[in-house]
Amino acid sequence: MRFASEFREGRLAQGLIAKIERSSHTPVNFMEFCGSHTVAIFRYGIRQVLPKTVTTLSGPGCPICVTANIDLDKAIALARSPNVITASFGDVLRVPGSYTSLQAVRAEGADVRVIYSAMDAIKIAKDNPHKQVVLLGIGFETTAPTIASSILQAEEEDLTNFLVLSWHKLSPPAMQALLNSGEVALDGLICPGHVSVITGSQAWEFIARDYQIPCVVSGFEPLDILQCIDMLVTQVEEGEARVEIAYSRGVQRGGNMVAQQLMNKVFEPCPAEWRGMGTIPASGLKLREEYSRFDAEQVFDIDPGPTREPKGCICGDVLRGVSTPLECPLFGKTCTPENPVGACMVSSEGSCFTYYLCGGKND
Amino acid sequence: MTDAILLAHGSGGKLAHQLIEETILSDISNPLLARMDDSAVIDFGGRLAFTTDSYVVNPIFFPGGDIGKLAVCGTTNDLAMSGADPAYLSLAFIIEEGFPLSDLKRVLRSIRDASCEAGVQIITGDTKVVNRGCADKLYINTAGIGKIPPGVGISGANIVPGDKIILSGPIGDHGIAIMSKREGLRFTTRLVSDCAPLSGMVAEMIATGADIHALRDPTRGGLATTLNELSKQSQVKIEIVEELIPVRDEVLGACEMLGFDPLYVANEGKLVAFVSPRDARQVLDAMRRHPYGAEAQVIGEVEEAATPSVVMKTVLGASRLIDMLVGDLLPRIC
Numbered sequence: 001m002r003f004a005s006e007f008r009e010g011r012l013a014q015g016l017i018a019k020i021e022r023s024s025h026t027p028v029n030f031m032e033f034c035g036s037h038t039v040a041i042f043r044y045g046i047r048q049v050l051p052k053t054v055t056t057l058s059g060p061g062c063p064i065c066v067t068a069n070i071d072l073d074k075a076i077a078l079a080r081s082p083n084v085i086t087a088s089f090g091d092v093l094r095v096p097g098s099y100t101s102l103q104a105v106r107a108e109g110a111d112v113r114v115i116y117s118a119m120d121a122i123k124i125a126k127d128n129p130h131k132q133v134v135l136l137g138i139g140f141e142t143t144a145p146t147i148a149s150s151i152l153q154a155e156e157e158d159l160t161n162f163l164v165l166s167w168h169k170l171s172p173p174a175m176q177a178l179l180n181s182g183e184v185a186l187d188g189l190i191c192p193g194h195v196s197v198i199t200g201s202q203a204w205e206f207i208a209r210d211y212q213i214p215c216v217v218s219g220f221e222p223l224d225i226l227q228c229i230d231m232l233v234t235q236v237e238e239g240e241a242r243v244e245i246a247y248s249r250g251v252q253r254g255g256n257m258v259a260q261q262l263m264n265k266v267f268e269p270c271p272a273e274w275r276g277m278g279t280i281p282a283s284g285l286k287l288r289e290e291y292s293r294f295d296a297e298q299v300f301d302i303d304p305g306p307t308r309e310p311k312g313c314i315c316g317d318v319l320r321g322v323s324t325p326l327e328c329p330l331f332g333k334t335c336t337p338e339n340p341v342g343a344c345m346v347s348s349e350g351s352c353f354t355y356y357l358c359g360g361k362n363d
Numbered sequence: 364m365t366d367a368i369l370l371a372h373g374s375g376g377k378l379a380h381q382l383i384e385e386t387i388l389s390d391i392s393n394p395l396l397a398r399m400d401d402s403a404v405i406d407f408g409g410r411l412a413f414t415t416d417s418y419v420v421n422p423i424f425f426p427g428g429d430i431g432k433l434a435v436c437g438t439t440n441d442l443a444m445s446g447a448d449p450a451y452l453s454l455a456f457i458i459e460e461g462f463p464l465s466d467l468k469r470v471l472r473s474i475r476d477a478s479c480e481a482g483v484q485i486i487t488g489d490t491k492v493v494n495r496g497c498a499d500k501l502y503i504n505t506a507g508i509g510k511i512p513p514g515v516g517i518s519g520a521n522i523v524p525g526d527k528i529i530l531s532g533p534i535g536d537h538g539i540a541i542m543s544k545r546e547g548l549r550f551t552t553r554l555v556s557d558c559a560p561l562s563g564m565v566a567e568m569i570a571t572g573a574d575i576h577a578l579r580d581p582t583r584g585g586l587a588t589t590l591n592e593l594s595k596q597s598q599v600k601i602e603i604v605e606e607l608i609p610v611r612d613e614v615l616g617a618c619e620m621l622g623f624d625p626l627y628v629a630n631e632g633k634l635v636a637f638v639s640p641r642d643a644r645q646v647l648d649a650m651r652r653h654p655y656g657a658e659a660q661v662i663g664e665v666e667e668a669a670t671p672s673v674v675m676k677t678v679l680g681a682s683r684l685i686d687m688l689v690g691d692l693l694p695r696i697c
Contacts, residue, residue, distance in 0.1 A: 004615040010606060012679045017679070036622070043624065045681020094371070107367035220619070222679055255611075337689035338377045349620060355684045 007221030017049050024233045026052045029185060033175060033323055034192035035062030035349025036220050044222040054229060057184065057321040060174050060277065061192055063139045064091050065319055068273040071167050072097035073304030077358040078111040078134050078165065078296065085128060086112045087121035088136040095346045096308045118150035125162040127246040134296050141198040144168045144285055145259035148244060148266035151294050163296040165287055169272055171195050172203050173283035179211050184321045188232035193247045198253025204243050212241040220245035222291040266291055267301035275343060276316020308352040315342035318351050325352040375583025376688030399596065400519050401441040401579065404511060412447035414438060414504035423501055426540045427555030434503040436631060437582070439481040444560040444634065446569060447509030447515035449481055455489040457502040469499065472646045481560035495654060509599045521576040522597035522665040527643035529636045531650055532658040534586050535614040538628035542621065554613045559632030564653040571649050572641035580634045584688040587626040589635060590673045591687040600668030603675045605660045607637065627688045637665065655666035
């Protein structure tokens with residue numbers, strides 16, 4: 001098994017497309033929660049090959065996009081403080097906060113370092129004992145366990161200069177908030193593959209049960225996504241709503257128990273502010289009391305000043321699936337990947353970026 | 364434009380192009396510079412190609428090469444992409460205080476071997492040493508000149524509708540090989556950089572007498588960025604077919620893990636050739652006879668268009684617009 005090329009077989013894909021065409025009669029709206037799915041859907045032109053009855057909508061599953069300006073402003077304020085090294089995953093650097101970005105303050109002289117894993121931040125802290133190292137903990141259930149293990153490592157090594165600014169978000173509560181708002185009518189959910197590796201497919205069972213919406217966990221190759229859509233169409237046509245897995249090489253019902261335990265040991269759920277969705281209860285992760293000495297919010301008195309949202313930007317509506325990027329007056333005009341106005345144009349998993357890069361008309 | 368240089372301005376993608384066009388060219392442009400080919404072509408009785416490039420790769424030693432080999436291959440390849448036969452190189456070092464002499468010797472041996480293979484002589488040079496922390500180990504600049512044989516007219520501006528596009532081999536090897544050794548991201552792969560001097564293969568392609576319109580080596584920014592540059596330079600639509608583009612399984616796998624698209628990953632020993640359709644077979648055969656072109660493929664063709672663009676037919680038969688690289692190639696979060 002090579003794990004990539006065999007899931008891109010053109011001939012098998014044609015078979016699946018034909019099968020979806022034959023079985024789909026009812027017009028349906030499916031949402032892909034995850035930004036990586038949006039990227040794959042555009043990258044392979046999946047919307048172009050689906051029958052007219054099947055529409056796919058992009059959801060809020062891009063961790064950078066949903067990070068609120070207030071959080072970005074805090075990180076930027078911290079980065080500008082003397083004696084602070086900010087350790088961040090790459091994409092975050094380019095996101096504009098209310099007034100500037102981490103990338104721009106780095107060019108002004110702030111010590112902002114791109115890391116590839118949370119453990120890199122531990123190394124930076126050990127190499128710079130006289131500086132405070134702030135790790136920007138961003139991401140869904142996929143990254144939270146690795147940040148948690150870095151905190152446990154810092155505890156074991158008695159590091160006093162390693163801190164985490166936790167922006168972690170949980171996917172199921174966001175999906176629930178979206179459904180409760182009633183803004184979008186969904187007939188099926190393409191559940192995130194990587195998140196479900198950790199949480200298990202069980203995390204989506206409440207959606208099938210309480211909202212009668214079919215859920216299928218999908219991988220990220222074109223055949224995975226087509227198979228997922230085929231399974232969703234079948235459920236819709238049969239009047240069923242259950243959770244299925246179209247990504248069995250990665251996902252089980254119970255998920256990764258070790259990762260879940262790590263996450264629960266270090267973090268506890270808290271209300272979190274999402275760009276475009278406001279504050280959602282129990283949708284974020286904060287450090288538990290016993291780890292508060294690693295919590296940048298607790299250790300520093302951060303004053304980011306007043307926040308502001310870019311004028312005319314509809315990132316919030318895009319994240320809720322209410323509007324597409326093409327409906328934004330700024331899209332491709334004042335807002336481009338080189339000079340992004342909103343977060344969704346920055347992240348490589350953002351809907352606006354994906355629409356822009358793939359021409360937008362690939363719809 | 365931002366008011367300070369960002370790292371992304373050096374990525375070879377959109378911001379780099381913006382910097383060149385809006386800031387650099389606006390002050391010092393002239394007709395030779397404004398052609399924006401890999402080398403400038405000047406007439407000194409015969410036609411000469413002249414180019415320069417700086418090398419700041421991290422790490423300086425990587426699977427399949429090092430900064431020295433890169434400094435020779437990169438510059439001689441730029442000459443070859445103008446159809447020139449590389450003849451002379453300059454070689455300038457900026458060395459950080461404390462850099463081990465044994466490493467410098469190792470780099471010099473690579474420079475010797477690569478220049479020998481590329482058929483160039485190093486005829487002038489410079490060495491500067493800067494304080495520790497003012498440079499990262501070793502930077503190299505090389506400039507090169509080469510002679511363009513009579514009758515050869517290769518330029519990114521010469522592409523015409525109908526041209527066949529030939530890619531010399533699998534993409535992304537260099538970028539992924541480098542990534543696999545980068546601090547904090549190490550992963551095990553058998554992959555080695557494709558870093559190689561291409562002038563020998565280009566000479567054989569030209570020797571076929573085929574009507575070659577353009578050549579370009581897709582380095583930083585990858586194949587996608589190079590094709591975009593060329594479509595703009597010649598004002599044409601470039602159509603490529605995903606299934607025809609060779610990518611090794613190791614590269615595909617690493618790209619999936621990191622969230623990259625191989626189309627944007629750097630190469631250092633590949634070229635794309637735009638060739639008149641009647642001569643495409645001949646050029647393809649010449650490339651395949653050469654070790655650096657053994658896996659060459661026709662990957663698409665050029666069409667007429669009102670606005671330049673690059674479009675790829677995906678494995679599902681859909682079409683996808685391909686843009687230049689934007690910003691740096693950074694691993695995804697989740």
